[in-house]
Structure formats: structure tokens, C-alpha cells
Amino acid sequence: MSILDQRKLIESIHPFELLSPMTLDNLMKKIDIAYYPKNTLLISKNLPSIAFYIIIKGSVNEYIDEELHNVYGEGDSFDADALIYSKTEAKFTVDEDLICYEIKKEDFLLLLEDKRVQSYFLQDFVTRHQHLKDYEAQGDLTPFLMSKVSDMYLHKACVVEKNETIFNSLKKMKSLKAKVIIIKDEPYKILTDSDFIDKVLLAKVDTDASIGSISAKSLISIDINDFLFNALLLMTHHSVKRVVVMKDGEIAGILEQLDMLSYFANHSHLVVVQIDKASSVAELKNIQGDLRNLIAILHSKGVKARYITKLVSTLNEKIYAKVFDLCVEEGLKEKCALLVMGSEGRAEQALKTDQDNALIIEDGIDVSLFEEPMMKLNAALLEIGYPKCSGNVMVSNEFWRRNVDGYKTLIDSWIGNFSEENLQSLSIFLDAKCVCGNTALLVELQEYLQRVFSARDDVLAHMAKAVLNFETPLSLFSNFVLEKSH
Structure with missing residues (x-):
């Protein structure tokens, strides 16, 4: 030592x-x-x-x-x-x-x-x-926040060429006592034991076939020098049980979720896990206290603001996703996309700001089906501690709850008339990020926006002009201006 x-x-x-x-x-x-x-x-x-x-x-x-x-x-x-x-x-x-x-x-x-x-x-x-x-x-979170991936035990990685047979690949997997097979491809692919059951055994695929012939998922990877909490957030975000650890561009091993949770078993404030396990709005409300403690501890330890905002924004997204899960019935969840906008969309949040959210609904689906679930979602967020938006930019407002074609019409109206209100609404929407539901709905609108922007080179100029109308609250010597005496 x-x-x-x-x-x-x-x-x-x-x-x-x-x-x-x-x-x-x-x-x-x-x-x-x-x-x-x-x-x-x-x-x-x-x-x-x-x-x-x-x-x-x-x-x-x-x-x-x-x-x-x-x-x-x-x-x-x-x-x-x-x-x-x-x-x-x-x-x-x-x-x-x-x-x-x-x-x-x-x-x-x-x-x-x-x-x-x-x-x-x-x-x-x-x-x-x-x-x-x-x-x-007070210090319960410190090992969680400051530990590196390199501090953990990494399982051996079973890496095979894409032309290798399924039989030989499984044989190598067994000899290494691995739980997954990584296929050398562009990009790397990964197959789990459940993939082999579904795609080989049950599908009756010949084991002499090449391993590359099986449809496989792309790798979720993290650098060996990254923080352990980033690995946990990555697993939670992608709903996977393991990530591949990279060192100098090469595969160093596999980090298992079970090992990581065991490592943190005695830390009661593992906020991500608490959110994941929450089964009611009341439980999520209680977690907010841990989130405030987390911010205070990070700040006191000298962690840079950008890391704090990154972590807190990710945790807030998880809370949004859990509330969505509690409020929206199963059959509707993939028919819509819940968006966060403003500072939440930009991942610049350290403390809870007012709600800036919206809902995109799949074309052909009755928009009125989402009125009650979104009212519940808005009320739940209020109960947890997310204040109402003073401009009413929330899913409880039917203006921010419409189908894809409805949003396209709205975008056209914003760009057709550069009023202060329209420019503000457009800038809010440009920060949109999908936190749960069908991400493809937002992608479609973002692609539509890109096409509109390409055809109108004056849009950014109008937005820049609107920004310049806001006086910067800094004096000549970079101090905050507190009074209009200058």
C-alpha cells in the first residue's frame, strides 16, 4: 500500500x-x-x-x-x-x-x-x-461516488471471431466460466446465456453455424478509470446486468451488476437502486431527502459542478421514468414519449427546478386517453417536490400533449411567426429529451426540425436576436449585478 x-x-x-x-x-x-x-x-x-x-x-x-x-x-x-x-x-x-x-x-x-x-x-x-x-x-455515499471501475473485480471476457462456430464459442465460454460471449465485429456485439436459449436452442440453430450469424446486441461499455456510479447509472439506464470494461481501447473484462450491488450492500443511500425499487409516489418523495444529502456531500467533497449536475439529472430522469411507470397503463406506455425540457433536457440540473415537460403521442391514437394519466403524473411530480411551471409548460396542459402531426403543425406555426412567445416555445422544445416511452417519436420530430431549419437560414438569427434581448447580469468586472443602479 x-x-x-x-x-x-x-x-x-x-x-x-x-x-x-x-x-x-x-x-x-x-x-x-x-x-x-x-x-x-x-x-x-x-x-x-x-x-x-x-x-x-x-x-x-x-x-x-x-x-x-x-x-x-x-x-x-x-x-x-x-x-x-x-x-x-x-x-x-x-x-x-x-x-x-x-x-x-x-x-x-x-x-x-x-x-x-x-x-x-x-x-x-x-x-x-x-x-x-x-x-x-453523512459519508455513506462517499465510497459509492468516489470508487473507480478499476476497484472492482472484473470477470474474464470471452471474445471470439465472428466466423467462429457457435459450438466452439460456447466451449470457450464454458472454459472461461464466462456468462457472455463478445463477438469481434464492427462494432463489437454481445450474446448472453438467455440469447443462446432463445436464438440457438429454441430456434434449433445448427451449432456449426458461425457465431456472427446470430443477431446480437451492441456492447454497452465503460472505461476502467471511470467512476463506479457511472457504471451503475449506465446499467440502470440501459436495463442491463453487466457492462464491458475497456482499457486503452481494449476489452479488460466484464463488470457484473450483482458484484457492484454487493460492493455497495451496506450503503443505504444508494439512490439509483431505491428509485428502481420504489413502488409508490410516497417512496419516491422520501428518496428526495437522500438526493439532497447526495448533492451536499458531493459539494463538500469538492466534486466539480458538472459531475454533480450529470448525476442529479440522471437520477431525476429515473424519478420521472418511475412516476411515468406508476401513472400510465401498460398498453399506452409505448404509444407515447415523455419529454423533459429546459435545464432538465440540457442535463444542467443540480437542484429541482420547476417542471418543463411534454408528451408526444403516436399518430392514430386518441389523445384524450392520456389526459387522466398525465394529470396523475403532474400531481405526483408536485407531491415529490417538482414545482409547477409558471408558464404552464407541463403535460397537464393539453397544449403540450399532442400527437406527432400536431407537433409538426405547432413547429410550423412557431417558425411562421417569430413572436417572442413562439421563439421561447421553440427554444424550450429544442432542449427536449425523452426520459421514457417511445424515443422514436421524438427522433421523428427532431428530424423534422432539422429539415425545417435547413430550409430556413433565418431561424437561428431570430433566436439569437431574442437571446440578446436578455441583459447579462454581470458587471464590467464579472460580478453579478444585484440592482439596476448601473
Whole structure:
């Protein structure tokens, strides 16, 4: 473990993150690494404590009156009380071979000169335990947010040429104990075990046929140095259980959703999973508190604003999709497309802004069928905490709830008359993003817009002119102008 890794581990243990950089630097020079085999007695009534222990690997049992009182594992520390009070009623025994950091008693006691560290360690057990719980609750998301894909175990990738036979491909898959086969093609394709059941076994395809003859999905991939939460969002967004990990343009392995969720099993604020599991609007409303905590934690950790907005926008899209799922009956879900627009459409959202949403309905479908579900959806979003749009740009407004041809007519009217209202509506719609339903409906309208724009080179000029009518709230020295005294 490098010096940097050692420092990160120490800083991750409360209350050592409160130490000044200079104090922490001095401490790192004095810390020792020790090894103790199983059954070693570290501390007891008759064996005074000589150090403060921080576990790197292994486990230690704490007994009081021969009854197991506590078990300490990786990242845990003990026993400050034995050092401070020079006595203990407990016995600490190594349960699994132990590798640990040791802070000598005299060095540990010097740390108590910091009032915050002193305050923590001199509290009674109950208060300290609650303090630690509160701290851990605040930092619960940190491993989730800061872990990299490279931190995870990657399964071996079974990669075959597209001309390889199905039989040989399956044989290689079995030898590698892989769950998927990746086909070398342009682009790469992927086949899962369920694909083989449906497309080979049940379809009675000859196993001497080439693996490339089976219709396969394109890869969903992520870079090995990317954040783990991006991998989870990618899986959730595409409804897949695994992603292919790339390193320097080459396949490095397979990241399984099950492994990732196990990695985060003890983190109760895994917001994405909570949204996915929510079965009511009330549950989604409760998740909003976790989302606010998430923003605060990210900000306090110095995460850049663009990463915060990216994550929060993705989570908001998941909330929209879940509300849509709860409010719209199954037979109508693929007959429409729910859009978010404005800052939500541009993925620039860090805090909840007012609703800017719309619904595209497939041509030939009765638009009135969607009135009640969209009223429910609007009410649900309000209950969760998304305010009404002051301009009434919402699915509850029938103006923003129409079929494809209806939107084409609307686009023509916007471009036929460049009024301030029409330009504003057009700019709102240009930011549209489909969060659930049939994405092809929005794609059709976007292609229509492109054709209209190509035929009218004055459209962008009119939009730019409208933008210039808004006064920039910055002074000559790039300060925000708060009053119109300039």
C-alpha cells in the first residue's frame, strides 16, 4: 500500500479527517505496520495497550467477561479508552491473521491536543457511538461516488471471431466460466446465456453455424478509470446486468451488476437502486431527502459542478421514468414519449427546478386517453417536490400533449411567426429529451426540425436576436449585478 493510500485510509477514519494537514503529515511519519497471527492476545486487563490499532486486513474480537462484545474488521480501529485511561475491562484477540497500522500510545495522546479529536474520544460510549453513526450516515455515499471501475473485480471476457462456430464459442465460454460471449465485429456485439436459449436452442440453430450469424446486441461499455456510479447509472439506464470494461481501447473484462450491488450492500443511500425499487409516489418523495444529502456531500467533497449536475439529472430522469411507470397503463406506455425540457433536457440540473415537460403521442391514437394519466403524473411530480411551471409548460396542459402531426403543425406555426412567445416555445422544445416511452417519436420530430431549419437560414438569427434581448447580469468586472443602479 502506497503512502497516498495509507493517508487516504487514515483520513477515512473519524475523527482523523479533522486533523490539520501538518499534524497528519507528522502522524504518517510515525505510524508503523504490524502483523499478528490468529489467536494473538493484543490487550487485556493484564496486558496494557501500547498502541492505537487500525485494521488493514483481518479481524479482532473484543470480549468482556468472556462474552463476545464486538468484532472489528477492515477499516475499524481500537482501543482509545485503553490508552486514555491506562486500563480496560476488555480482552482483544486476533480472530483472523491481522495486518494493521499502529499509532504508539505517546503519539496518539498527542493527537488529543486537537480539541475536536479530544472531544470525540473523551465522550461516553453511547454519545460517541451516536456521533460515529451520524458521521457514517453523512459519508455513506462517499465510497459509492468516489470508487473507480478499476476497484472492482472484473470477470474474464470471452471474445471470439465472428466466423467462429457457435459450438466452439460456447466451449470457450464454458472454459472461461464466462456468462457472455463478445463477438469481434464492427462494432463489437454481445450474446448472453438467455440469447443462446432463445436464438440457438429454441430456434434449433445448427451449432456449426458461425457465431456472427446470430443477431446480437451492441456492447454497452465503460472505461476502467471511470467512476463506479457511472457504471451503475449506465446499467440502470440501459436495463442491463453487466457492462464491458475497456482499457486503452481494449476489452479488460466484464463488470457484473450483482458484484457492484454487493460492493455497495451496506450503503443505504444508494439512490439509483431505491428509485428502481420504489413502488409508490410516497417512496419516491422520501428518496428526495437522500438526493439532497447526495448533492451536499458531493459539494463538500469538492466534486466539480458538472459531475454533480450529470448525476442529479440522471437520477431525476429515473424519478420521472418511475412516476411515468406508476401513472400510465401498460398498453399506452409505448404509444407515447415523455419529454423533459429546459435545464432538465440540457442535463444542467443540480437542484429541482420547476417542471418543463411534454408528451408526444403516436399518430392514430386518441389523445384524450392520456389526459387522466398525465394529470396523475403532474400531481405526483408536485407531491415529490417538482414545482409547477409558471408558464404552464407541463403535460397537464393539453397544449403540450399532442400527437406527432400536431407537433409538426405547432413547429410550423412557431417558425411562421417569430413572436417572442413562439421563439421561447421553440427554444424550450429544442432542449427536449425523452426520459421514457417511445424515443422514436421524438427522433421523428427532431428530424423534422432539422429539415425545417435547413430550409430556413433565418431561424437561428431570430433566436439569437431574442437571446440578446436578455441583459447579462454581470458587471464590467464579472460580478453579478444585484440592482439596476448601473
